[in-house]
Amino acid sequence: MKKDIILKAENISKQYRLGQVGTGTLSHDLNRWWHQVRGKENPYLKIGDVNDRSTKGTSDYVWALQDxxxxxxxxxxxxxxxxxxxxxxxxxxxxxxxxxxxxxxxxxxxxxxxxxxxxxxxxxxxxxxxxxxxxxxxxxxxxxxxxxxxxxxxxxxxxxxxxxxxxxxxxxxxxxxxxxxxxxxxxxxxxxxxxxxxxxxxxxxxxxxxxxxxxxxxxxxxxxxxxxxxxxxxxxxxxxxxxxxxxxxxxxxxxxxxxxxxxxxxENFDDNAINEFIQNQNDDFFVLKKVSIVQDFSSDNNFYTNKEIVISIEYNVIQDILGLRIGFDLVDLTSGAVVFRSFHDDIANEMQKTIKGNYSIRALIPENFLKNGLFGIKVAIGIHNVRWIVFDDNLMLKFNLTNVNGLNRAFTDSRPGFIMPQLDWHYFDN
Structure with missing residues (x-):
């Protein structure tokens, strides 16, 4: 069956000269014209860096698109x-x-x-x-x-x-x-x-x-x-x-x-940046020292759906604090949606007082709870009537969760949503 093609792009390339409007200088325009009248190729098409905004490059010309x-x-x-x-x-x-x-x-x-x-x-x-x-x-x-x-x-x-x-x-x-x-x-x-x-x-x-x-x-x-x-x-x-x-x-x-x-x-993330960051900032009340994500407390940076995920947070309280809340957002990086937010005092019935000292806390995300996909942990810290901080995306810990099919879980990849809980189902007599 013949295709009904309505739009076709063939060998599209686009070159820009950095820091210039148009083609750049009069001398470059004259050089292009001189090559054109002699039937030769534009000399500036042979030079130029690839379109990578994170590197400085060596040429004034950059290929925004190539082929x-x-x-x-x-x-x-x-x-x-x-x-x-x-x-x-x-x-x-x-x-x-x-x-x-x-x-x-x-x-x-x-x-x-x-x-x-x-x-x-x-x-x-x-x-x-x-x-x-x-x-x-x-x-x-x-x-x-x-x-x-x-x-x-x-x-x-x-x-x-x-x-x-x-x-x-x-x-x-x-x-x-x-x-x-x-x-x-x-x-x-x-x-x-x-x-x-x-x-x-x-x-x-x-x-x-x-x-x-x-x-x-x-x-x-x-x-x-x-x-x-x-x-x-x-x-x-x-x-x-x-x-x-x-x-x-x-x-x-x-x-x-x-x-x-x-x-x-x-693949572009540094291994340590994916699963851990260390920060010792100056603060009158609180210093967040280290946040990390691990499975089985090993150095393996691979994460699997059938294993418990551990969020570890280490911090230092400079002086006694009333109403300190340590938590995180779990973000689905495919859609940018927040799957859930959790705090260390969620089960407390009243505002807690935290005594000066060093602390290490862990939150456990149960096995077979999340679907496979790319997720992020964004740390959030609150001090009652003082400040509220949600750490920048640059400090978001990221991990790729791989599905491991167990018994009766052959169709997990096709399920919609972010989570994949194993619910209890029961039969009842009519």
């Missing part, structure tokens, strides 16, 4: 993920024809609507209603076609009360609501969505994802979706593209791609 190739079929929802600076937004700007590639070509069939930044394509001086007609005209639609959809757009956006107000007075959430409604209801053949939906509230994100599913499955339209929300990617996308340092790192199945991406991120 990107992929095809998208009609009705497909292609997810594009990767860490910050991987080249996702640059790729979408090229696909949307906001900027042109240094090398390569884009072939598309049909209208493309893009939401790359909050308020993309909106004139802030015009009202919401006027911007709907403006965006429709940009997409090549007639006034009559736009008018037939405008009621649906306004209702979906939830901005009816402010539809005759200039967009410059909208909040970022209202702006993205209206922009998404315009892009979705004016029926482009290809809809390109960058991370902007994260600006909206939970209710709107749910509506937007449902609408994208609807237009791809029943409308036969194509969606390209960039997000750091792995749960949204998993529920919406039919195929996945993972970018790393401006190149295609993985292309294929969504669940496999997400696992591949998370595992590759996990």
């Amino acid at each position: 990107i190739n992929f095809e998208v079929e009609r009705g497909e929802v292609l997810g594009i993920i990767g860490k910050n600076g991987a080249g996702k937004s640059t790729l979408l700007k090229i696909l949307s024809k906001v900027t042109s590639p240094t090398m390569g070509s884009i072939k598309s069939r049909g209208r493309i609507a893009s939401l790359l930044e909050v308020g993309t394509g909106f004139n802030p001086e015009l009202t919401g209603k006027e911007n709907i007609f403006l965006n429709g005209a940009i997409l090549g639609m007639t006034k009559k076609e736009i008018a037939s959809k405008i009621a649906e757009i306004i209702v979906f956006s939830g901005c009816e009360r402010y539809i005759d107000t200039p967009v410059k007075r909208y909040s970022s959430g209202m702006t993205v609501r209206l922009a998404f409604a315009v892009a979705a209801f004016l029926e482009p053949e290809i809809l390109i969505i960058d991370e902007v939906l994260a600006v909206g509230d939970a209710e709107f994100q749910k509506k937007a994802i449902g609408k994208m599913q609807d237009i791809s499955r029943t409308g036969g339209r194509t969606v390209l979706f960039v997000s750091h929300n792995m749960a949204a990617v998993k529920s919406l996308c039919t195929r996945l593209l993972v970018l790393q340092n401006g190149t295609v790192f993985y292309e294929g199945d969504v669940e496999e791609g997400i696992a591949f991406y998370l595992n590759s991120e996990n």
Whole structure:
């Protein structure tokens, strides 16, 4: 069966000169022109560092994208993920024809609507209603076609009360609501969505994802979706593209791609940084000395679902404290959701007094409780009426939990949710 390809990227590369607007200097432009008139290659295409924001590099030129190739079929929802600076937004700007590639070509069939930044394509001086007609005209639609959809757009956006107000007075959430409604209801053949939906509230994100599913499955339209929300990617996308340092790192199945991406991120962590941090900060009341995650109190950094997980916290109390609370958030790093928060005094009936001294406490997460996946421990400390601290993401301990199938647990990988408890089931006579 012949594929119905609606979008094709061939050898897409994009080069930027660091610290410069445009191509850089007049001498470089003249050098390019001189090579071009002699039928020779652009001399600056042979130089440049890879797109790795964490290293300084040796060249003024950097390849934001290098040799990107992929095809998208009609009705497909292609997810594009990767860490910050991987080249996702640059790729979408090229696909949307906001900027042109240094090398390569884009072939598309049909209208493309893009939401790359909050308020993309909106004139802030015009009202919401006027911007709907403006965006429709940009997409090549007639006034009559736009008018037939405008009621649906306004209702979906939830901005009816402010539809005759200039967009410059909208909040970022209202702006993205209206922009998404315009892009979705004016029926482009290809809809390109960058991370902007994260600006909206939970209710709107749910509506937007449902609408994208609807237009791809029943409308036969194509969606390209960039997000750091792995749960949204998993529920919406039919195929996945993972970018790393401006190149295609993985292309294929969504669940496999997400696992591949998370595992590759996990490989970049230093072993000690994954499971332990040591910090001796100055404080009048309290010093957090060490936090670590272990299984079986061994040095093995592999974690398994069928073993108890131990969270160990060592700290020093400088002076007697009333209402000290030590705890942590367990975070599912696939979705960013907090699975639970626990404190060492959860079972206490009244505020506790902690005497000056050194302490070591442990919390136990039972075996066969969590599903396999990538999790994080974010430490939280509270002192009643003094301060509340949740430690920075840079100090989040991370561990990759591998499923171990035991008796009657052959289908654990396909279960939804974050936890996998073994509940007691009982038979009763009718």
